[in-house]
Each structure stands twice: as C-alpha cells, then as structure tokens.
Amino acid sequence: MTALTSHLKLLEAESIHIFREAAAQFRSPVLLYSIGKDSTVLLHLARKAFWPAKPPFPLLHIDTTWKFRDMIAFRDKTARELGLDLIVHTNHDGLARNINPFDHPPSVYTDVMKTVALRQALDAGGFDAAFGGARRDEEASRAKERVFSFRAAGHRWEPRRQRPEMWQLLNGRLGKGETVRVFPLSNWTEADVWRYIALEKLEVVSLYFAAERPAVTRNGQLIVVDDERMGFEPGEKPVMRKVRFRTLGCWPLTAAIESDATDIDAVVEETLAARVSERAGRLIDHDTAGAMEMKKREGYF
C-alpha cells in the first residue's frame, strides 16, 4: 500500500469515530444525502460505523426538482438496495411560486429551494443533528468549520459562537434551541474522496464519468441540458460534447468539464492533476464575494 492511499485508513477511522460520537450523543440525527460523491463516501462510512447494525438514522434528500435524472434514479436505487429510510423533501411553497434557476438569480433560487427547504425538513423531522458531507478543503469559510457545527435557533450559523474542539473530544451537549451539523469528512480532500471511492470500489452516479452529452456554453461554462425545461437563449442550440462533472447539484447551475475520463482510475488521475478547485463549477458560489459564508449564516449547509 502506498503512502498516499494508506492515509485513507486514518481518515476512515476518524470519520467512523465522528459518526459514533454523534449517534451516541444526539437524540434524533439524520444524514443529509445529496447523491454526489461526498454523500456516497459519507453513507459508506456510516454503514461501517454501525455495522453489523444499520445506521441508526434516516437519509434526507432535499429535492429542488432540478436535479439530474440520473441522480434521482441513483438515489432511489441506493436507498432500496441498502434497505435505508429515505426522506425526500421539496419546498412546495417555492415550487408553487415557480422559483426556478432560469428565471431567478442563483442566490434567490438557492435560498428558497435549498436553504429554506432544508430548514423545513429538519424542523418537520424534529432532527437535532444532521450529518453532511462538507469538507474543509472546499471553500475558504469552510476551512474554519468545526466537526460539530452548532446552529442557533432558526439554524443560524454564528462563526463566533462555535465551540472550540480539542483533541478527539466532541462535545455534543446542546444548549436551548440549538441543533448541530456534523461533518465526518472535515479532513478529507476531493482527491481523498475519489481515491477512497476507487479503493472501496463504490458505485457513483454515472455523471461523474465522461460521456457525450448535449451542452451549451454560457459565460464560459458548459451547461448540460438534462430535460425539456432548459430555457434557451435566442439562437442557442445544444451540441454533443464529451463531458463529465466534478460536482453534482441542480443541472442548470452545475457546470461540466470536458474530459476523457470514463472510468474511476482516469477520474482519480484527472483530479490529482487538476489545477482548478472543484467549486469553480458551482455557479452559486460566485454570485457575490464571500457567497458561501453568507449562505451559511442563513442556514445553508
């Protein structure tokens, strides 16, 4: 085993420790399952942490109704095959108001269909802890995130009110009205996630692998047309391009990259060689300066 794959064993053990600490200390946890590669690893680690028992919490997916069709199929298959409870929540109020990624700015759309939807689902389920696949290497404000990230009433994240975390000790005692987001993948990098997927032979959504897909180019970003709701600009026509995704979200807001990586080894190699960070493909993060930090303060994951 090489040095760079063997460190995954350490990260795995740390994540399992975190899962168990949270399951032991919180009354009603839930795992935020967003179908992507990070969620795939997160779920796999959850299974390891409690094996031979099943993870003692359901999965929650916030469905904006704009996810790639392949993602939804993968989600349902995964929950069915593993015999896990899956809660799917959509902000029906936002849907009724036809909040969508074509007619509204990304910040408004994300707030209504993702942030508000998540708060609704957590409140409805009475969950006091939510596991998420966020990693500290993703974005600058995430680099200071705790493993147990406390949220005040209303799910607000106050950077100055976060608890210090020392050694391996995770204090999960909740104050009044507090809930917590738990990040078992805090110390993983994008490359770690892919290496681990390869090492553990985990199945991921096919969108991560290069294939010919119909795409349009907007502001230098490649948008793959996943269904008939695409709002084309005048004269705009999709062209078949060999592309894949580094990150998966709502299809109108997730840019693809041109790639020939059709299998896991090629994806790992491409990831390790990448000179652009993965969130460059997330259109919402570039909306305003410090975009992610503002979203988090409002209760975004």
Add this chain to the structure above:
Amino acid sequence: MHVATQLKEAVETRPVAAAAAHRGALLSLLTCGSVDDGKSTLIGRLLWDGAGVTEDQAAAVLHASHNRAVNGEKIDFSLLLDGLQAEREQGITIDIAWRYFETPQRRFIIIDSPGHEQYTRNMATGASHADLAILLVDARHGAKRQTRRHAAICDLVGIKKVVLAVNKMDAVDWSEARYREIERDFRVMAGGFKFAQVTIIPVAALTGDNVVKRSARMPWYAGPTLLEHLESVDPEVVQDDAPFRMPVQLVLRASGDFRGYAGTVTSGRVRIGERIVDARSGLGATLKRISTMDGNLTSAGKGDAVTLVLDTDLDISRGAVLSEVQRRPTNADVIEARLVWLSETPFDPEAGYLLRTATDLTPVTSMSVSALVDFETLASTPAHGCNVNDIADCRILLGRAAAIDLFSELPLTGNFVLVSAIDGATVAGGVITWAQAGAPQVGDNVLVLNRELLARGLCADLGDSPADSAEFNRRAQEVAVLLRSVGVPVLIEL
C-alpha cells in the same frame, strides 16, 4: 507518479488494514507565530511551492494582492490562509483555519492558529490536533517571550515534535552567526519542555529559501529544508508496549443476538483471546471477536475504529474504558489538572460543570483553581479564579468515579474538556496530572475477588456457558456490594 497503477496496486494488495500501520502517511502540523513573523507567508509559500494551490485560488490571490498591495507588487501569500470575511477585512487571523496539501511522500494537514496572547485558547485548541508544531521567529528578533508561550502551549497539549523556523534570514544577510545564536538560545528554552525532537531551520518565506527549495544563499546550513523535514519526520513518538485502552462509544446490537462495543483504540493493541476488563466495574471478559464491515480482525491497535465482541456480557455502556488486565486506568473521583480556560465567561465555583473525558460525561461535584501559570515566564501564582485564555491548575471532585489515565502517560484517556451544565458550552480543555481512586486499588489491604477464589465455592456450580458467566459476574458483584457495605475494600478481578 502513475496514479492509476498506484491505485490498482493498492486495491489488489489491500489487507484488512489496521489504521495504526499507516500513521506515517499523514502529518498534522501547527503553525505558531504572529503576522509580524511572516507566518501566513510561510504557509502560503509551502502551499504555493508545494503545489497545493489551484489555478483559480492562485488567480484570486494575485488579484487581491494587487488590490491590497501589501508587499508592493509581490504576491501576498497570506491571502491563501485568511478565511472569514471579518478577519479578511481586519487583516488578522482570528480562528483556526485548516489547510490540506500533499506531496508524493505525504498527505499534510496544516492547522493555522493565531499567535497573540488574547488568542491563547485558539492556539491551544489548534495545537491539540497537531503531531508537530512549527514555531516561527523573526531572525532579527530571535526567540521571544511569545515563542516560549507558544512552546509551553504545544507542550501542554502534548505535542512532542517542534520545528523552529528562523524566518526572514534575508533581513540578517543570511548570517550564520545570527542563526547559531538563535539556535543556541532556543535549545536552552526547549530543554525546559517534554519535547522528544527539536529541529531548527533557517528560512526566508518571502523568497522561499529553504521552505521547499534549498537556499543557495545559506551554504553553511546542511540540514533539511522545511518541506524535506516535514516529509520525513515520524508523526508519532512510538511507545512500545503501551497498555491497551478502548473507550466505549456505544453498544451495537444487531440480529443474531450480536452485541458489540464500538470504539476507537486509543492506546496499545488487543488480540483475540486476551482478557480485558472494564476499568470502572472491574469486571473482566475474554475478547472473542473484533468486528468491522471489512471482516473480522485478529488484533486491533491504536487508531483503529472497531467493534469488540466479548465472551460474556459485561453490561457496560458508553463511557466505560476497556483496558488490559494488568495496567488499568485509575477509577478516579478526585483529579488534578492543568487547563486552558476557553470561555468568555470566567470560572465560577458555583456554576455546574461536567467533565468530558474520552467518551464519559461525569458531573463535577466541586472544583477549585489553585494557581495561574504565566506561560511566558512559566511562573506559577496562587489564584482562585480564572478567565478566558488563562492557564490554570485546578482540583476537581467528581460526582462518581471515572476511568482516567494521566495525560503524560496516555494522552487520549488523560485529556478532557469541561462542559457547562447550563448551556452545554465547552468552557475549558485540560490535561490530567494526578488522579486519586475512589475505590481502593490492589495493595491497599484489599480483598481481591478473583475467578479462582469464587470458583472454589460460591460459583462451583457454574460452567462456561454465557448464562453461567453472567451469573458468575452477578454473584461477584453482589459479594462485593455486601463486603463494601461493612467497610471491606474489594476489587473484582475476573
């Protein structure tokens, strides 16, 4: 490096691996020093030259550098580190930031924490996660009081390896004499702590000399560059034959009457067939199976997250510490500790606190502060109170006994955080320096109830079945309760 081949190899040869064997693959390092010492620039340089920066991040830094013009037209590497908006605006690092990078040799976690005295708590918090600390000094000023404070904090939380990076060598004309002077002073200073390894490296973060690239301007220095050292240093001080400990996180039950104790081994190694005890009850059992989703293991060592299945049900729960039979944790109800106060709310002897050790949460009956320690002079002053960023020595009486080790011997069962019983806040973090057993220990004129003693008469009718073993344990407990009620100290060692 051909990744695909590397991975294929790894997949094919992969054993049901124990984490302990791989600790060398990951190094967590803390960087201490103030903005003035060029700390952010040093880490930025490590990331930049060590290829940990992506093109869009680099572009953002180049853009912002131009805006701020901090170093004239030069690149401001510190922009790679500062995260939160408020901090960015103030131009100062307040919280702890985590950065990740890798070289073909090793995966690194960089923990960046602020250096000023008003952020002692942040630094202690960050340091508690590190294998190694880089202490940064300005070559013009040498090791200062602040350097000693940083070293003392690192020592307090258990860091065993330190690197003194003597920065801004360009500002002293790459002078060997100046470097030797700083080296000599620091060796004396570091000798006062429990560090296992002290390494000193002359660097210039701004120009990159001896950070990643070997400096041509300091031919008198023959040691490793900073990155070379970080790539080769052993993250751990290996302790041979450390006693086995596994704090129980939770009890897992599954179909087929599976019952296992889930936890991470914090010290030593345990093998199938060995006797282990629950330190609090003194009850023992034989290890039957080490269960993981990747298959059963024959042994588990430090760092492994496993589930232990025993031959008899010890009826223990979260908070118990499974241990080897001979060298057990102290079943303590009085401890002395050194702590760093983390909360903005000062210590209040009337407030309710809980002691969070490995996986246990124990009510504090009473707590008193005996002294405050000045980490710049290392002088201790008698005191009764403590406030945020203070380092204090204290004595804590627990509402019930907890399985505890001394931090200097077994750090992961000898550390704790103090939790407010009111709002759950983490108010302090500390290390246990002394522990007194509530229940008696062997040697203190104690009756030891062992298997032989009981099997002779009281339990002569019992065999080896799980039901009989449980009954054996039950009788032992009952006898102990009766004897203790009339003042006979009893220890159960089954």
